[in-house]
Amino acid sequence: MRAAFLIAACLVAGAGSAADAPPEGKRIVDRVCSACHANDLSEAPQLKQPAMWTARLAKGRDALVHSALNGFTGPTGEEMPPRGGRPELTDAEVMAAVDYIISTVNPERNTP
Numbered sequence: 803m804r805a806a807f808l809i810a811a812c813l814v815a816g817a818g819s820a821a822d823a824p825p826e827g828k829r830i831v832d833r834v835c836s837a838c839h840a841n842d843l844s845e846a847p848q849l850k851q852p853a854m855w856t857a858r859l860a861k862g863r864d865a866l867v868h869s870a871l872n873g874f875t876g877p878t879g880e881e882m883p884p885r886g887g888r889p890e891l892t893d894a895e896v897m898a899a900v901d902y903i904i905s906t907v908n909p910e911r912n913t914p
């Protein structure tokens with residue numbers, strides 16, 4: 803009885819966080835996007851430096867999703883490859899990764 807309750811509680815907790823920032827978003831960011839976005843040697847905006855994202859967040863989620871799906875070249879010629887260079891990623895996976903990035907770097911959502 804008690805075990806069943808605990809399992810149910812875990813499922814509910816899991817569903818809640820999935821709506822916020824899907825766990826698969828983090829998985830994809832860790833596996834694919836962090837090669838550039840968590841790499842000091844890369845010119846890509848870094849996940850640990852929210853200030854690098856301020857102007858990008860201002861463009862809105864749709865614009866960021868569009869850049870991630872189709873690629874984006876910034877004013878300095880740095881390139882974000884379409885789907886992070888992984889054509890096998892689905893639209894939903896790329897969106898989940900963008901949502902995870904937004905939830906990580908958005909200062910408004912990080913302050914309680």
Ligand code: HEC
Nearest residue numbers: 835838845846858866869870876880881882885886899900
């Ligand atoms: C090969 C390196 C590389 C990989 C891998 C990569 N990115 Fe990027 N990304 C960049 C660079 C460089 C920029 C900045 C381009 C510029 O100068 O504006 C960027 C910018 C972005 C932006 C901002 C675009 C905008 O409109 O300002 C988003 C969102 C983004 N990446 C999402 C992702 C996601 C999601 C993944 C994983 C699926 C990913 N990136 C993987 C290099 C990469």
